[in-house]
Amino acid sequence: MKKILSLKELSERNTGLTSGHRACSGCAFPSIIKMVVASSDYPVVISNATGCLEVVSTIYPYSAWNVPWIHVAFENAAAVISGVESAYKVLKKKGLIPENEKINFIVIGGDGGTYDIGLQALSGAIERGHNFLYVLYDNQAYMNTGVQRSSATPFGANTTTSPVGKKMPGKIQHRKDIIEIIAAHEIPYVAQASPSHFGDLIKKVRRAFEIEGPKFIAVISPCVPGWGYNESETVELARLAVETCFWPLYEIDQGVYRVNYKPKEKLPVKEWLLKQDRFSHLKNREDLIEEIQKKVDEKWERLLRLDGQKIF
Amino acid sequence: MKTETKKIVAKTGNEAAAYAMKQINPDVVAAYPITPSTEIIQIFSKYVADGEVDTEFIPVESEHSAISVCIGASTGGARVMTATSSQGLALMHEILYIASSFRLPIVMIVGNRALSGPINIHCDHSDTMGSRDSGWIQIYCENANEVYHTIINAVKISEKVNLPCMVMMDGFIVTHGMENVLILEDEEVREFLGKREPLYSILDLKNPITVGPLALYDYYMEHKRSQVDAILKSKKIISDVFEEYNRKFGLSIPSFIEEYFLDDAEIAVIAMSSASGTLKEAVDLLREKGERVGILRLKITRPFPYEILRKKLENLKVVGVMDRAETFSTMGGPVSIEVKAALYSLIKRPLIQSFVFGLGGREFSLEDAIKVFDILKKINKENKLEEEFIYIGLRE
Numbered sequence: 051m052k053k054i055l056s057l058k059e060l061s062e063r064n065t066g067l068t069s070g071h072r073a074c075s076g077c078a079f080p081s082i083i084k085m086v087v088a089s090s091d092y093p094v095v096i097s098n099a100t101g102c103l104e105v106v107s108t109i110y111p112y113s114a115w116n117v118p119w120i121h122v123a124f125e126n127a128a129a130v131i132s133g134v135e136s137a138y139k140v141l142k143k144k145g146l147i148p149e150n151e152k153i154n155f156i157v158i159g160g161d162g163g164t165y166d167i168g169l170q171a172l173s174g175a176i177e178r179g180h181n182f183l184y185v186l187y188d189n190q191a192y193m194n195t196g197v198q199r200s201s202a203t204p205f206g207a208n209t210t211t212s213p214v215g216k217k218m219p220g221k222i223q224h225r226k227d228i229i230e231i232i233a234a235h236e237i238p239y240v241a242q243a244s245p246s247h248f249g250d251l252i253k254k255v256r257r258a259f260e261i262e263g264p265k266f267i268a269v270i271s272p273c274v275p276g277w278g279y280n281e282s283e284t285v286e287l288a289r290l291a292v293e294t295c296f297w298p299l300y301e302i303d304q305g306v307y308r309v310n311y312k313p314k315e316k317l318p319v320k321e322w323l324l325k326q327d328r329f330s331h332l333k334n335r336e337d338l339i340e341e342i343q344k345k346v347d348e349k350w351e352r353l354l355r356l357d358g359q360k361i362f
Numbered sequence: 363m364k365t366e367t368k369k370i371v372a373k374t375g376n377e378a379a380a381y382a383m384k385q386i387n388p389d390v391v392a393a394y395p396i397t398p399s400t401e402i403i404q405i406f407s408k409y410v411a412d413g414e415v416d417t418e419f420i421p422v423e424s425e426h427s428a429i430s431v432c433i434g435a436s437t438g439g440a441r442v443m444t445a446t447s448s449q450g451l452a453l454m455h456e457i458l459y460i461a462s463s464f465r466l467p468i469v470m471i472v473g474n475r476a477l478s479g480p481i482n483i484h485c486d487h488s489d490t491m492g493s494r495d496s497g498w499i500q501i502y503c504e505n506a507n508e509v510y511h512t513i514i515n516a517v518k519i520s521e522k523v524n525l526p527c528m529v530m531m532d533g534f535i536v537t538h539g540m541e542n543v544l545i546l547e548d549e550e551v552r553e554f555l556g557k558r559e560p561l562y563s564i565l566d567l568k569n570p571i572t573v574g575p576l577a578l579y580d581y582y583m584e585h586k587r588s589q590v591d592a593i594l595k596s597k598k599i600i601s602d603v604f605e606e607y608n609r610k611f612g613l614s615i616p617s618f619i620e621e622y623f624l625d626d627a628e629i630a631v632i633a634m635s636s637a638s639g640t641l642k643e644a645v646d647l648l649r650e651k652g653e654r655v656g657i658l659r660l661k662i663t664r665p666f667p668y669e670i671l672r673k674k675l676e677n678l679k680v681v682g683v684m685d686r687a688e689t690f691s692t693m694g695g696p697v698s699i700e701v702k703a704a705l706y707s708l709i710k711r712p713l714i715q716s717f718v719f720g721l722g723g724r725e726f727s728l729e730d731a732i733k734v735f736d737i738l739k740k741i742n743k744e745n746k747l748e749e750e751f752i753y754i755g756l757r758e
Contacts, residue, residue: 108575133434174423
């Protein structure tokens, strides 16, 4: 394992994303991206799916990136990095890139570009074994287009395409489990992290960069307008997702499950839900909160059972 | 003389394309199989497996990813190629525009095939006509020999003008039909192409670039206009590259058009790809009878060589335009509409008759070709068109 970086050391590194981006005040992903890029010991090249991050950081003629960065479309960020990484490999083989030059290739996508429209390209790229780290910033809806439901949107969330109505209590399906889908590809490293537990996040990113081949890290990314909370509470919202075990911190490293953080006292999921406007209609729906709690408990218990086990 | 080293071999269009790719030895090839161009990538895969090329071959999970991989690799400075047909090209449609707006050299070989529905695997041009406005250079070849030589030229053109380029051949008719192909030596091809010298690279760590940003109403239009400038510039580059190639290797591969008895013709047919072969045979028969008929084979549709068409067609009385695709405009196929538009500014211009033929692989016979000329002769005699467009070979 590589040496753990101190915050001071991290703060002195290039974070890739500079000031001047136009992310909403309180948005989680600028910190997530900066931690990811700063965690790399080598230069990075980034492929970005269409979404909030792309839109806010590259309004022509300005760019908030000081590392090589490419955006092509919504659904193909993983395919694009396959091409970039292949060019790197072949140009190195042909002596056009120095033998000792190392690059960490990164893909960044939101939940739409990862769970939904981009899933095919992601699945293809990791099956082919390209060497890159996919970082998912999961804000749980299509925030860029005005908060429409995605397959990452939790049960009961009010979105503009799963609105709360006389008959419907917000989204009526549970989330897709992206970690398990990616893990089923049997790639060397899959993990779930949160900006609230930044030491864990950085450790995971650095672990991922050590490994040759496809790696995937899902990071919860609270969204002020989409979730509806005070912009100073972003990290608190991310922390509550972890403490309630709605978003457990775990990894599957070379096929071995490891729960990285077990809350001393597992908080009821209600404490996370009712801090957000998108779940405010659940105040008087104990039955629905119970259903969400049940699902959280089942998944957490399953994780605890799998902790330490090798799945492939 | 270089010509002494030339070899004539028997190859199908697909084999000729794959062989050209082998000699080009591109850095990255990404593709997904689709009839009738599948074979190109199958043959190329074997070259990769046997170590005959240094290419990174990426067998992707869809054509959408194939073109996305090509964009990524080309942005990294690599020489990049792919192949597709029909639905595959349609699946790439969104990304085609991005490739050209990024000003990336990418060469794509297309085995022309009808688009669904109904699903059909045979030749027509609905696939590439559907992407004609995507900012790619589009070149339609008549036969396997031309496919081979045009692919080599396309790589150079694409890299010189920094635009992606499609090289077309008719599905099954050319992709699977075996013909004589005159091939160059590997070294001749590699020497002619040299190395790619990219304008910029995403792998240039010292000069980080942002590729594919958001540009709204304040910049989008300037981007499009600059793409037009590139396409305008490509006209000379296309002619120059073919000229250099022909001179170097003692060949006469046409660039924008090919003329067949056009000089003294009264009536001419504009055709593309393999159908022009059948029409040339009809011209031979009619010329024996002393009839002043000719062919203008249109090889490149983007950029559209309207200047050449005006010059070549202004003194003709009647021109028929053969389209192997439908536009549903009720005015005939896409090429005829563009030819009409190209000639409209002439004071004196020929009557132009649109023909639609060969959709979904419907046979285009010598009798059909003669029928086309018969219709044009009647129009010439009566000095008027009777129908906006005429379907040839349709089962009535």
